[in-house]
Amino acid sequence: MNFQRALLDDVCKYVDDFARFLMKKINAGCIGIYTYERDTRCFYCLQVIGNKHYLKNAEIIKLGNELPLSIIRKKFVFIGEGKSGGLIAFLTGALIIPIKIKNNLSGLLVLKLLNKSLTPVQRNKVLKEVQMLCIFLKSLLALKTMSEEIRGLNMVGDINRIVATELNPERLYYKMYEQIKRIVKVKNLRIDLYYQDKHCMKPVFFIHNGKKLSVHPFINISNSALFSEIFKRKRVVLSTGYKNFLKDKDIVPEMKVNSFIALPLIAKDNLLGVMMCWEKDKKNIFTRKVVRFLKLMARQSAIAIYNARLFEQLNRAINDLTLLYQIEYNISSILNIDELLKVAVNLIDTALGNIITTILMPDEKNEMLVIKAMTPGIEIKPGFEYIPFYRGIVGEAMRTKRLVYVPDVDKDERYVPAIEGVKSEVAIPLIAGLGILGIIDFQSKIEHRFDLMTIDLLSDIAHRIATFLENATLYEKIEKNYADTIKALILAMEAKDSYTRGHSERVTELAMRLAEKMGVSDGRKKVLYWAGLLHDIGKIGISEAILNKPGQLDEFEFSEIKRHPVEGAKMLEPIEGLKEVVPIIRHHHENFDGTGYPDGLKGDEIPLESRILAVCDVYDAMTTVRSYRNPFSHEGALKILESFSGTRLDPEIVKKFIKMMQIKKFKGG
Known part of the structure; x- marks a missing residue:
């Protein structure tokens, strides 16, 4: 690195000295050296020798608009007086020589x-003098490119450490803003994320003139020229192309913007969103170097946003599961319908x-829907306490026995304005067995309040309430639905690590069989079951590069x-129904002799369920393919387990596990 830096300094000094000598000899006022960026089709000023006044407003030259392609195809072109056409003033009276490597x-x-x-004759003389300078310029450009590659790699490392491990979306966006300010001084940043189900962009973070602003509603991609261009081509849009999108006032408040850049956020070949920076007064701040670093920044940020959204979905799914569990827990033993609702x-x-x-049920004549329970403090307009089956959105759901979703009630003629200010509504029939028991209706004073994930949750709520209304047995269904959802979350987490796919289910199966052999109570086996499925959930916050x-x-x-283990315990700690699972997950990597982590517990200080999981976890890890080795044989894994007995693993549990697995092998299982 130091050698490369010294070599670059030597070449820069030689180019500078030779250029100044050449300026005097050929009577030049200024020499401008530009580098070319293929993605943006722009020339960026790398070095100016001589009077910089000539370079005013020429720090960036756009190929095509400001410099015709026909000029670049020639070995050299002299632009005399009156022949500049649409070229910028700097190029008038200039000798232009393309540099090619x-x-x-x-x-x-x-x-x-x-x-x-x-x-x-004079032009040929000048060209001869310039040839040597071109040779050194090629070396300079090559070394500059190498230097920027190294700086770019260092920048990627910094960004990765600071940004890529942040899983909280709001903190992530602020960190992105801070890192962008390290690259270029901007006061305006906007981040929009793509929502595939709506084919829209949703602003999630907006800094305007250095201040955080509230974000705008969804923007349909078809209605935005800028977003349509980025969605179609997935390429950077710079200041020179921004004038084509001046009608997008919903994106950038200022009509006149001197410096603008929009970068697609792409992860796993999918467009996640767009990151935009701009300055109203400063010109040409997005130089080649800045664009290069911002592209690296966008690439790393996209991965971080992808992980943060996955983590957010996981948290949301866990919260949804918590609500389902709370409903089940609190109403399962209530026999009075009014109290239950x-x-x-x-x-x-x-x-x-x-x-x-609002929960509505049919009256005795089965002609009207009657409000049985409702959010406290909401006023119903007179005459709407009873709703005929044929009327309104709830009536539609009752007749069709299907969910009815209206994102904007003002545009739906079926809507009955029973409550002031409602903008969106979801009506879901309460169906149990072969009959419909009523309707649960959800309304909001926000348009498009209910996304697909929320509607799925509300459908689950409706199903559970309907089941309890029919006073049927729900216990087994609760356990199955809960387990399937947790398994789906585990699959989402294990998708990050292709080598451990199915690991949690296999460990859980082994642990349950071992617990049965050890005579563990049914209550503790239930806790062990959830701990087995969730023992590696903390890996959602670990980089894929490390896992794989x-x-x-x-x-x-x-x-x-x-x-x-600690991250997994923290994630599950707020969930009331998983309180007993938390210490098991935290301590499943403790060693029997006290040399494990995170707390260095030993012997019986380690929860029994953690010690059981530890044995099953080690066995499954050894007998499956990993990124760094091939699997051990069944017999080989059991021998290694035996060698860990009394050190890493509980000797009694190891003994019972080996006996169980030998019986299974003997039976051909």
């Missing part, structure tokens, strides 16, 4: 000549917020892996 356009040499009317409505309102929940790394982990990477 291996036939690829790499840069531009512009000599601003004071004698603007050269004869052919009131408790259910209170739980829903507390968990979701910004929602008006082929070969040995270094000290930092192993320390990251060691965080997952």
